[in-house]
Amino acid sequence: MRKSEGSTRRRFLEFAGSAAVIGVVPVVSLRPVAATPDTMAAAIRTVIGSAVVQTGKVKLDIPPLVENGNTVPMTVSVTSPMTANEYVKSIHVFNEKNPQPNIGNFYLGPRAGRAQVSTRIRLADSQKIMAIARLSDGSLWSVTAEVVVTLAACTEEVI
Amino acid sequence: MASALINVPKKARRGDIIEIKTLMSHIMETGYRHTAAGQVVPRDIITSFTCRYNGEEIFRADLFPAIAANPFFTFFTTATESGKFDFEWIGDNGFSETVSATIVVE
Numbered sequence: 001m002r003k004s005e006g007s008t009r010r011r012f013l014e015f016a017g018s019a020a021v022i023g024v025v026p027v028v029s030l031r032p033v034a035a036t037p038d039t040m041a042a043a044i045r046t047v048i049g050s051a052v053v054q055t056g057k058v059k060l061d062i063p064p065l066v067e068n069g070n071t072v073p074m075t076v077s078v079t080s081p082m083t084a085n086e087y088v089k090s091i092h093v094f095n096e097k098n099p100q101p102n103i104g105n106f107y108l109g110p111r112a113g114r115a116q117v118s119t120r121i122r123l124a125d126s127q128k129i130m131a132i133a134r135l136s137d138g139s140l141w142s143v144t145a146e147v148v149v150t151l152a153a154c155t156e157e158v159i
Numbered sequence: 160m161a162s163a164l165i166n167v168p169k170k171a172r173r174g175d176i177i178e179i180k181t182l183m184s185h186i187m188e189t190g191y192r193h194t195a196a197g198q199v200v201p202r203d204i205i206t207s208f209t210c211r212y213n214g215e216e217i218f219r220a221d222l223f224p225a226i227a228a229n230p231f232f233t234f235f236t237t238a239t240e241s242g243k244f245d246f247e248w249i250g251d252n253g254f255s256e257t258v259s260a261t262i263v264v265e
Contacts, residue, residue: 070227070228071227071228072227075233082237098225099189099191099224100223100224100225102221102223102225103225103226104220104221104222104223104225104226105220105221106218106219106220106221106234107216107218107219107220108217108218108234109216109218111212111215111217111236111237111239112217112218112234112235112236112237113176113177113235113236113237114176114235116233116234116235117220117232117233118231118232118233118234119220119226119227119230119231119232119233120226120227120230121225121226121227122189122225122226122227123225153189153227
């Protein structure tokens with residue numbers, strides 16, 4: 001075996017390895033501080049106060065696996081009559097891990113005919129989405145959905 | 160220049176539940192992105208959307224940075240009388256756009 005050649009190769013690899021380590025050090029993540037489940041709970045409290053939220057009546061249609069978090073189709077519907085006396089007043093949507101816990105507040109009324117709203121949202125991470133509906137009698141109903149996001153929104157750099 | 164796409168049925172029968180679709184072209188800059196130089200890109204979003212049917216508010220939304228670019232909404236209303244829908248978007252940096260559509264109710 002030609003020992004000298006092997007050692008040269010090893011020395012080259014060591015050098016390349018250390019150079020790579022030095023090259024990696026200055027890269028710092030610029031990810032913004034994310035909302036947490038706690039801030040989501042706080043945001044929910046500012047909207048609904050101390051009222052009790054029950055589970056049910058609300059349906060959240062959102063793909064369970066999202067490839068692009070920049071635009072995620074979402075439909076919220078509420079099983080409720082829409083008459084002058086009994087109707088859905090508002091729908092509030094929250095998230096756990098975007099930079100902000102709010103997604104949107106939607107205000108309907110007895111004239112809506114059907115309590116359903118669709119829009120497109122951004123998701124910065126795989127997380128839980130929560131929709132809360134406020135009915136005309138003051139009761140609150142909620143639903144949650146888990147979403148897995150492959151490409152996150154908000155975090156990419158602007159070129 | 161902002162532009163909007165509105166989809167309202169031209170005709171409906173009294174009492175029908177009609178679907179309304181709206182799309183406003185807008186960047187919806189979140190305020191959480193950075194340039195390559197590390198500077199924060201300032202927030203520029205639409206914060207409020209309202210739909211009025213013959214002057215009466217039938218749908219309103221508060222928007223947050225989590226609403227995707229070119230905000231798109233679908234919602235419903237009951238056709239009660241012929242008239243006009245007024246759509247209004249209000250946002251950061253003085254953004255304000257209004258569009259209207261007419262409907263004939265038989």
